[in-house]
Amino acid sequence: xxxxxxxxxxxxxxxxxxxxxxxxxxxxxxxxxxxxxxxxxxxxxxxxxxxxxxxxxxxxxxxxxxxxxxxxxxxxxxxxxxxxxxxxxxxxxxxxxxxxxxxxxxxxxxxxxxxxxxxxxxxxxxxxxxxxxxxxxxxxxxxxxxxxxxxxxxxxxxxxxxxxxxxxxxxxxxxxxxxxxxxxxxxxxxxxxxxxxxxxxxxxxxxxxxxxxxxxxxxxxxxxxxxxxxxxxxxxxxxxxxxxxxxxxxxxxxxxxxxxxxxxxxxxxxxxxxxxxxxxxxxxxxxxxxxxxxxxxx
Amino acid sequence: xxxxxxxxxxxxxxxxxxxxxxxxxxxxxxxxxxxxxxxxxxxxxxxxxxxxxxxxxxxxxxxxxxxxxxxxxxxxxxxxxxxxxxxxxxxxxxxxxxxxxxxxxxxxxxxxxxxxxxxxxxxxxxxxxxxxxxxxxxxxxxxxxxxxxxxxxxxxxxxxxxxxxxxxxxxxxxxxxxxxxxxxxxxxxxxxxxxxxxxxxxxxxxxxxxxxxxxxxxxxxxxxxxxxxxxxxxxxxxxxxxxxxxxxxxxxxxxxxxxxxxxxxxxxxxxxxxxxxxxxxxxxxxxxxxxxxxxxxxxxxxxxxxxxxxxxxxxxxxxxxxxxx
Amino acid sequence: xxxxxxxxxxxxxxxxxxxxxxxxxxxxxxxxxxxxxxxxxxxxxxxxxxxxxxxxxxxxxxxxxxxxxxxxxxxxxxxxxxxxxxxxxxxxxxxxxxxxxxxxxxxxxxxxxxxxxxxxxxxxxxxxxxxxxxxxxxxxxxxxxxxxxxxxxxxxxxxxxxxxxxxxxxxxxxxxxxxxxxxxxxxxxxxxxxxxxxxxxxxxxxxxxxxxxxxxxxxxxxxxxxxxxxxxxxxxxxxxxxxxxxxxxxxxxxxxxxxxxxxxxxxxxxxxxxxxxxxxxxxxxxxxxxxxxxxxxxxxxxxxxxxxxxxxxxxxxxxxxxx
Numbered sequence: 035x036x037x038x039x040x041x042x043x044x045x046x047x048x049x050x051x052x053x054x055x056x057x058x059x060x061x062x063x064x065x066x067x068x069x070x071x072x073x074x075x076x077x078x079x080x081x082x083x084x085x086x087x088x089x090x091x092x093x094x095x096x097x098x099x100x101x102x103x104x105x106x107x108x109x110x111x112x113x114x115x116x117x118x119x120x121x122x123x124x125x126x127x128x129x130x131x132x133x134x135x136x137x138x139x140x141x142x143x144x145x146x147x148x149x150x151x152x153x154x155x156x157x158x159x160x161x162x163x164x165x166x167x168x169x170x171x172x173x174x175x176x177x178x179x180x181x182x183x184x185x186x187x188x189x190x191x192x193x194x195x196x197x198x199x200x201x202x203x204x205x206x207x208x209x210x211x212x213x214x215x216x217x218x219x220x221x222x223x224x225x226x227x228x229x230x231x232x233x234x235x236x237x238x239x240x241x242x243x244x245x246x247x248x249x250x251x252x253x254x255x256x257x258x259x260x261x262x263x264x265x266x267x268x269x270x271x272x273x274x275x276x277x278x279x280x281x282x283x284x285x286x287x288x289x290x291x292x293x294x295x296x297x298x299x300x301x302x303x304x305x306x307x308x309x310x311x312x313x314x315x316x317x318x319x320x321x322x323x324x325x326x327x328x329x330x331x332x
Numbered sequence: 333x334x335x336x337x338x339x340x341x342x343x344x345x346x347x348x349x350x351x352x353x354x355x356x357x358x359x360x361x362x363x364x365x366x367x368x369x370x371x372x373x374x375x376x377x378x379x380x381x382x383x384x385x386x387x388x389x390x391x392x393x394x395x396x397x398x399x400x401x402x403x404x405x406x407x408x409x410x411x412x413x414x415x416x417x418x419x420x421x422x423x424x425x426x427x428x429x430x431x432x433x434x435x436x437x438x439x440x441x442x443x444x445x446x447x448x449x450x451x452x453x454x455x456x457x458x459x460x461x462x463x464x465x466x467x468x469x470x471x472x473x474x475x476x477x478x479x480x481x482x483x484x485x486x487x488x489x490x491x492x493x494x495x496x497x498x499x500x501x502x503x504x505x506x507x508x509x510x511x512x513x514x515x516x517x518x519x520x521x522x523x524x525x526x527x528x529x530x531x532x533x534x535x536x537x538x539x540x541x542x543x544x545x546x547x548x549x550x551x552x553x554x555x556x557x558x559x560x561x562x563x564x565x566x567x568x569x570x571x572x573x574x575x576x577x578x579x580x581x582x583x584x585x586x587x588x589x590x591x592x593x594x595x596x597x598x599x600x601x602x603x604x605x606x607x608x609x610x611x612x613x614x615x616x617x618x619x620x621x622x623x624x625x626x627x628x629x630x631x632x633x634x635x636x637x638x639x640x641x642x643x644x645x646x647x648x649x650x651x652x653x654x655x656x657x
Numbered sequence: 658x659x660x661x662x663x664x665x666x667x668x669x670x671x672x673x674x675x676x677x678x679x680x681x682x683x684x685x686x687x688x689x690x691x692x693x694x695x696x697x698x699x700x701x702x703x704x705x706x707x708x709x710x711x712x713x714x715x716x717x718x719x720x721x722x723x724x725x726x727x728x729x730x731x732x733x734x735x736x737x738x739x740x741x742x743x744x745x746x747x748x749x750x751x752x753x754x755x756x757x758x759x760x761x762x763x764x765x766x767x768x769x770x771x772x773x774x775x776x777x778x779x780x781x782x783x784x785x786x787x788x789x790x791x792x793x794x795x796x797x798x799x800x801x802x803x804x805x806x807x808x809x810x811x812x813x814x815x816x817x818x819x820x821x822x823x824x825x826x827x828x829x830x831x832x833x834x835x836x837x838x839x840x841x842x843x844x845x846x847x848x849x850x851x852x853x854x855x856x857x858x859x860x861x862x863x864x865x866x867x868x869x870x871x872x873x874x875x876x877x878x879x880x881x882x883x884x885x886x887x888x889x890x891x892x893x894x895x896x897x898x899x900x901x902x903x904x905x906x907x908x909x910x911x912x913x914x915x916x917x918x919x920x921x922x923x924x925x926x927x928x929x930x931x932x933x934x935x936x937x938x939x940x941x942x943x944x945x946x947x948x949x950x951x952x953x954x955x956x957x958x959x960x961x962x963x964x965x966x967x968x969x970x971x972x973x974x975x976x977x978x979x980x
Contacts, residue, residue: 224761231722232776232825233749246766379844493932494708523707524873525929528915532928550845553917580920594849596878598901598916604856605849605878611814612844627846 065325072321078314082307086130093124097281104297114299116289122299125281126307132282134311136198136267137260143202144263145256148209153240155210156217167214174207182266186275193277197270201263209255216248250323257319261312283308340367340407341512341544342391347404349383349390358615360386360399362568365642368512373538373545375559377552381612382565384548388516391546392431393421409511427457430505434517436497440489446473446500447485453504468507475540476503477533495526499533506541514546519554531557552595556580561648564588567613567623570642574649584651587624622654630655661695661731662833662865663719668692668728670711670718674937687936688714690889691728693963696833701859701866703880703897705873705912709936710886716835716869720752721745732833750780750829757838759818763810769796769821770806776828795824798861800854816847823854827862834859835867840875852878873916877901882969885909888944889936891963895970905972908945943975951976 066072085092094112095101100119107114113122151170155163173181185200220226221244229239268284270276283304290301344366351358361383368374376384389395391406393413406413408429413421425431433439441449450469454460460468473481476499489497498518505513515534519527535558538545547558555562556576563573564585572585583589593606610627613619619626625635635654642652669691676683689711696702704712717723719730721737730737732752737745756762763772773792777783783791793803799820810818819839826834836855840848852875859866868879876883876897883900885893885908893906904910911927931948934940940947946956956975963973 223764224756224758225764227722228754228756228762228822228825229764229775231720231749231752231754232828233746233779234775235746235779238779243764379846495932523933524871524915525707525911526932527917528926528928531917532926551917552919556919556921557917557923576920591846592919594846595919596849596852596874597919598874598877598913599918599921602878604853607849607853608846609850611816611847 062325066321069321069324071317072325075314075317075319075321078310079318082130082134082311082314085127086134089124089127089131093121093127095121095124097124097128099124104293104300106297107299113303114297116286116300117293117297120281122303125286126283126304129281129283129286129304130307130311132194132280133264133267133284133308136194136201136282137264137311137315139198140201140205140263140267141256141259143199144205144209144259145252147203148206149213149245149252151206152210152213153217153245156214157221157236157240157244159218163214166210170207170210173204174211178204178266179269182270183273183275186270194267194280197267197276200270201266205259205263205266209252209259212251212255213248216251217244220244220247246326249326253319253323257315260315261308264308340369341372342546343367343405343407344387344391345405345407347387347390347406348402349386349395349399350402351399353398353616356616359568359618360615361390363404364565364568364570365404366563366570366573368544368546371538371542371544372561373547373559375547375549375555375562376565377550377555377562378565379550379612381567381615383568384565385516387565388431388514388546388548391514392425392429393418423457426453426505426510427508428510429512429514430508430510431514431516432498432501432505432518434520436494436501436518436521437489437492439501440497442489445486445488446492450485450500450504450507454507457508472503472507473500475537476500476506477529478503493526494522495529498522498530502533502537506537506543509541510543512546513541513543514548516548517550518547520549520551527554534558552580552592564591567618568615569623570650570652571624572649572651572653578649582649584645584649584656585653586628586630586655590627590629622652660698660733662698662733663867664695664729664731664734665715665719666693666729666731668715668718668730669726670714670723671726684937687889687939689718689725690936690939692886692889692891694884694891694894696865696867698832698865699859699863700882701868701880703876703883704867704869704886705871705876705883706886707871707912707933709888709933711889711936712869712871712886713837715886716754716837716867719867720754720835722754747780750776751831752833752835753826753829753831755819755822755826755834755836755839758842759815759822760810760842762822763818765810768807768809769813772810772821773825773828776825780829782828791828792824795827796821798827798858799824800850814847815843816850819843819851820854823851823858827858830862831864833867834864835869837869838871839868841870841872848875855879873901873912885912888934888939890944890960891971891973892945893970893972894963895967895972899967899970905966905970906945906974907949907951907976911950943973949976 097120099121101115103115103117103119105111105115111121111123113126115121116125151166155166181204182200185204186196189196226239226243229243265284267276267282268288271280271282271285272288286304287301290304293300344364347361347364349361351360364387376387378384390401391413395401401414447469450472451465454465454468469485470481473485478484478496478499492500519530522530531554545558547555549555559576561573561575562579564571564587566587572583572588579588580592583592590606590608594608596605608627613623621636621638622640625631628635632654638654640652640654640657642650643656644650645656668689670689671685671687673682674684674686675681692715704715706712714723718725721730732748737748740748770792773795774788777788777791792806796803801817801820813821839855840851843851856879868876870876880897883895883897884891885906887908893900893904893909900909901913904913911929914923914927927950929948934944942957942959943961946952949956953975961973961975963971966972
């Protein structure tokens, strides 16, 4: 229990426990280390990322290599071959490169836009809130696919980066709404009023006071959106807006759907890969969320 | 065997109510004894964590998990309430022992009219015909000082002010003529002038209904208005109990005295208030020996080892302090 | 005659109430409805009243945390509504506030060092080791041991948290401290610590204080002068001794007689009828007239002005008995 100040030699001698900025980061990392969830999540995500990174080197075959079509999983082809004879394992490994990149990048864009819009709308309210939320509503209520198609068709360039920009640029309204409602409630907190009373600028309050409190919500939504982004990319590629030769997981899934009854492995293994990766991101997100909570002592 | 109440309406012997939480056991009430006589008003004074609210809930057996009454006896009308079944307790609550809570507006159901809520309280315990019920409700609302009761009984709680809600709660509590009325911080959230109205009302009602009152609070002034005797609690234990005059003029326990010295009073001029150092202890890990000893100016070494027992130093005046052993 | 640190002139704050399909303004909450008073250098003015009287709104409007609907607030002679945003921000070092709820007024995710260091950062007062030194000095000043600098608020008790809030308010050597119910949320045995601390700090720093509270006993202990508010208006303003020993306004008298005194049972209490009116639709004329036991015919029509009936003693009442 905390003692009141008494002019005591003992008190004076004790040193101030002075953690630097870096130490506080280490505290978060230490907590992450202790959480089994976070370790599992981190493990999965790292593993998948490694696979994606090293795909060209460690894949058993070249992605264009074609052998006997529709071979069931065997010793030579762990995950079988697809309808054109390409090795599934290779395709999945190369697919990871695209899918994980797309997933993370589009969600990053989504978070940046969603946070900024939500912050401004929730904190300032008034006309800013009205305008921003009307825009968000329009984007949110129109069918996603239609919006994606419209947006992509507006750009002449094809390719993965357009897809990423479009997915992130149209996927932010939900996050913005959630962030906005959090800011609406947090701006009424007494410690926000206290900050105002000492002359804090709006920016300072939004970023230093309120943002740390809502990070956990943002993390949860972001990790849930990664698999969605991966699937949207598949649709867009399939409809001709991406690289037609791409073998992202989404594309593999779509291709595999046709052959589900005859060659189940064409769809199943990419599906499992996507599932595990999503799980990994979710676990990591949960672990991060708990690690950021200062009230949970180690 | 003679019922061990001896003219007292309620007698609590060695009551123990503990809360079992993840961090450990919280001994909210740790061997507390007291009695309330017929038509007497007893006040329990204490700060947060002293156990006074838990005590009220224990009497009515309203303690839920993770709390549990683990020991002691509560004698009411010749029977031990702790041995009664839930069904029997339900017959007692609201009719023989009634309770009024701290936050009147949130204690009332917002979707039912005041009149219907009072009627419900009456219906639960008395056999009243429909045509008589309306009269009864109007009558009791009038008794608690609600103007135009026949109209106001059709209002909803949000249409009543804080003071009026508290009156309505009292109407519900008194509708079945209880022997004991427990009031848990009834005026804490009310404005000063409204508080005066309610205290005045309680005085009048006391005469009319002949009930004993157990008043729980932390304001000595409010206690002085209504109570005949006062029990001072600290950290789950009773430290002193005496009649009103004795507490204010001849209190013996260091906590009681320190507390009285530290509150700013209208009628006393002081430049600096007497300070009780430290903070109210956490019940999860109370100090060993006497729970007040870390903050007590007269503490000795023994105080940290031995828990003082309650001793009657003069008639009607009990103290739990090693100074008087 | 000491100069005034804060002068409030005919201050009004109305909050709009929206209703109807088109969400037009249908009514207004007259939280503060024409209040004038001033706080002199080194003095503590207590502001009392019951719920809905507007004292909390008045405290915040005086500090310009809420923009007034009309009226002027002058700090050291300057009209603060005319100041640029930058100058106003700088001024906040000199006008600090201590809040009621110590649990809510400290950001739970910030360390004590961050919390007290915030005004230092905002106004670039110090950096690094110098900043840390200042924070530790402030902690000692408010009676805390400085080496728990990097702990979080939830590790401290209510009384300690309030000390931290006070330390934060003292960073800029304020000339005016607004204390909004600073001890209402604290345990009774801890209140004396904080009240003594505030008094000591006032002696050391020499700041003026606006002490807002509904607890009349603490107001009496802390204030030199007391202002009594009722439904948005000042009904009486006088030195503390006069307010408590010889109140003049019928409401003040009722208020004083309503206070329960430990150890005494008051006879001849003035028990007011009815409830405190809502500030949305205040009574016409004198706001207190429906409950007043000395009501005259003109009280329902004309609002009484605040006039000086004795030296430094102001009352707003039509009744001959109070003036």
